[in-house]
Amino acid sequence: MITYEQGIRLLKKYNLNDNVTNHSIAVGNTCFLIATNIIKNNKGPTVTIDGISYDISKLDPEYVKVAGLLHDIGRCRTNSWEHARESEKILVEEGDPELGRIVGAHGDFILPEKHVNDFDLYQKIVIYADSITLYSILSLDERFEGVLERRRSAGLLKEEGMIKDSIKKHQILETQMRQLMGNPIN
Numbered sequence: 001m002i003t004y005e006q007g008i009r010l011l012k013k014y015n016l017n018d019n020v021t022n023h024s025i026a027v028g029n030t031c032f033l034i035a036t037n038i039i040k041n042n043k044g045p046t047v048t049i050d051g052i053s054y055d056i057s058k059l060d061p062e063y064v065k066v067a068g069l070l071h072d073i074g075r076c077r078t079n080s081w082e083h084a085r086e087s088e089k090i091l092v093e094e095g096d097p098e099l100g101r102i103v104g105a106h107g108d109f110i111l112p113e114k115h116v117n118d119f120d121l122y123q124k125i126v127i128y129a130d131s132i133t134l135y136s137i138l139s140l141d142e143r144f145e146g147v148l149e150r151r152r153s154a155g156l157l158k159e160e161g162m163i164k165d166s167i168k169k170h171q172i173l174e175t176q177m178r179q180l181m182g183n184p185i186n
């Protein structure tokens with residue numbers, strides 16, 4: 001299991017630039033906040049939202065924080081949407097396949113064939129944290145404006161279309177997360 005301190009060292013080992021590093025630290029912090037709010041808001045051990053049962057008893061805020069910290073480590077290899085798969089590969093290589101599984105999913109969320117509930121609680125927390133965090137917590141609208149602008153200037157127009165189409169899914173995810181936490185954090 002990769003710890004937070006080991007995660008920080010991995011970001012250096014794979015030469016992530018300052019922007020990605022600062023975003024990664026911020027997403028890790030948001031993940032921690034979401035997980036602790038979910039635990040505080042629910043007596044557990046399980047909570048059911050939209051017909052989906054979540055096992056809160058196993059939710060470890062420290063581990064979700066590490067997932068948030070390392071979700072974009074694959075950007076050392078590519079900035080396309082495949083970066084999430086690269087993050088997964090790196091974390092498997094670094095000996096934590098479960099962490100790899102969690103972060104690998106964040107690139108799949110925008111795929112049209114994927115549904116919100118195809119993702120488990122850990123994956124949802126990372127995806128949601130990423131969708132409301134650049135270097136600090138933002139609204140979904142503010143965050144997407146920036147994401148679309150960066151895709152546009154990078155000439156990644158196919159991704160721009162997919163991201164636009166995925167906004168409704170992100171709103172559904174936000175509603176679920178707010179229900180789990182009991183309160184909005186953005």
Ligand SMILES: [Fe+2]
Binds near residue numbers: 071072083084
């Ligand atoms: Fe990412």
